[in-house]
Amino acid sequence: MNKFVSALCALGLGAVLVASVQAATNNEKIIERIKPAGSVCMVGDDSCGGAAAASAGSGGRSGEDVYNTKCSACHGTGVLDAPKFGTSDWADRGAKGMETLLANAINGINAMPPRGTCADCSDDEIEGAIQHMLDSAK
Structure with missing residues (x-):
C-alpha cells in the first residue's frame, strides 16, 4: 500500500x-x-x-516636399478659394510680406485651419512651403 x-x-x-x-x-x-x-x-x-x-537632425523637409505632401491638396486645386500654386494668386500675396503670410499660415486664415494640414511641420518648414508657392507665381 x-x-x-x-x-x-x-x-x-x-x-x-x-x-x-x-x-x-x-x-x-x-x-x-x-x-x-x-x-x-x-x-x-x-x-x-x-x-x-x-x-x-535631418534638417527638416524642403518647402517643395511640404507643399507636395501637405499643401497641394488645397493649393493645387484652389479648394475653398485657396490661392492656387503656379498662378498670379501668389504674386498678389507676396506683396503682404513673408511675416504676414507665415502668421496667416500658422494661425489660419479664412477656410484654412491653423498650419493647414501640416500639424507636424515646424515654422521653418511652413515658411519654406510658402516660399515655394511664392516662387511658383506667374
Whole structure:
C-alpha cells in the first residue's frame, strides 16, 4: 500500500509540474500575442535609441516636399478659394510680406485651419512651403 501511495503522490506531483509548465508556455504565447506592434519616439527622448534624434537632425523637409505632401491638396486645386500654386494668386500675396503670410499660415486664415494640414511641420518648414508657392507665381 505504501508503494501505491508513493506512486500516486509522484503521479500527482508530475501532473502539477506538467500543468505549471503548460501555464508558463501559455502565458508566454499570450504575452507574445498582445505585445505592442511598435513604439513612438519623440524628439529629445533619449530612451528611443537615437532614432528620434537622427530624424530631427535631418534638417527638416524642403518647402517643395511640404507643399507636395501637405499643401497641394488645397493649393493645387484652389479648394475653398485657396490661392492656387503656379498662378498670379501668389504674386498678389507676396506683396503682404513673408511675416504676414507665415502668421496667416500658422494661425489660419479664412477656410484654412491653423498650419493647414501640416500639424507636424515646424515654422521653418511652413515658411519654406510658402516660399515655394511664392516662387511658383506667374
